[in-house]
Amino acid sequence: MSTPSVEDYLKAIYKARTNAEDVTSQDIAARVGVSGAAVSKMLRRLTELRLAEHTPYHGVRLTKAGEKIALEIIRHHRLLERYLVEALGYSWDQVHVEAERLEHHISEEFEARIDALLGYPATCPHGDPIPARDGSVPAIRGTALSSQSDAATLVVERVGDTDAKLLRYFDGLGLRPGAVIEFVEREPFGGAFLVRFAGTLVRVAPEAADQLFVGACGNLRAGSEEPCSTSGVERRVVE
């Protein structure tokens, strides 16, 4: 078995790779929250463990084995987030921190049981896809609202999950995965993004718009039963 620390690095490398083609050590360091030197050392270890391939001063890539572990941990994380919300009544801004610790310590048995109890959900409460047990991952959907330029009807696919304050902000506005919004325009000089939602005009702050990922409204979200509803509320799993 791998240690929680190894798992954290694998997860960070995996996530960094889905964003940028080249994974930099700095990026990993920032994600894991350690110094660059710690990253260097760990990359050597991961290479020895055959979980990654690291050519010094150049890139890192996860091996099949490394990716498998990364996906297992991400699966644990997102299932746990979902479980904490659905079964224990956590709010969606609390779950990230709790899942971050628990993801390293639950058994496969635990994972399987909460998965079944939740009815095999496709996404976490923030809209990120839950990797399947076989290692397949549904495509990550949506582009940041902040990169939107033309007016359009859009559906919220997912939101950034790390900043609790931001999540409470979204929650206050009613902006959750599944919500259908109409992008109107951006206020000038780095201003807010104007969005019509549930009949009213909402101003989404620039930094919030970076963390709000939207898709074309015709795009059905996997597992979403009301692709273009305006309720803005995710379906709850009822036992």
Next chain:
Amino acid sequence: MSTPSVEDYLKAIYKARTNAEDVTSQDIAARVGVSGAAVSKMLRRLTELRLAEHTPYHGVRLTKAGEKIALEIIRHHRLLERYLVEALGYSWDQVHVEAERLEHHISEEFEARIDALLGYPATCPHGDPIPARDGSVPAIRGTALSSQSDAATLVVERVGDTDAKLLRYFDGLGLRPGAVIEFVEREPFGGAFLVRFAGTLVRVAPEAADQLFVGACGNLRAGSEEPCSTSGVERRVVE
């Protein structure tokens, strides 16, 4: 915060003390699963951390602070066991191992939520009392069936929780906390303990009898609604 390792030692010392007056290093070593030398070193650390008072070659005692942590961990463990059985459908022989890892990693928030969801249970599935959040602990009930000599009507208070095989054995016999049994006699020459349970005669093996703790039947178990039922089945918490 203390590390999982520190917590394991504190728990071991606490539990050892409830059994014997003098806590030996060996006992701790066996409980934690490490060498004697590791115990010596840790006792020095715990003393420095003011979690225990250790006079070399003589005893150890937990300080108030140390006992507080030990009880928190035990509370986590027993609540988790209960939760895994009630909410996730684990069998009672599976929960110890899972709880052993999770007990170090759940937050106070998590603890409070499962406690409320379970309706503030008084015991774990094996009958051990769950310490309250303020640090008070209901008395541990019952004496080993193996120390019984005279025929009597008894109620199963608790069973040893560490041996999964033994728990399945008890489960097969129907012997769970709350079960009312009649102790008849012991077979000669280190033989089984003869017990009448639910109308039939049951032979309890000697090593099992060491781990089956019984009390006088008039003794109401806290939180037990049917003190002298013969159903042998713990009430399930229904949501």
Next chain:
DNA sequence: CGCTTAAGTTAACTGCGGTTCAAGTTTTTA
């Protein structure tokens, strides 16, 4: 094309938590 600079790596060190082996202290027993 070499020089600066930022990114990445290595080296030396720290703390934790374990090990084995040897030495010391109690306790038991002959």
Next chain:
DNA sequence: TAAAAACTTGAACCGCAGTTAACTTAAGCG
């Protein structure tokens, strides 16, 4: 009561995971 046995501790060591400080490398610019 002295020797043996059992228990406890100390010393030297290891692996993991981090740190800071010094050194390499790669890249970009004048």
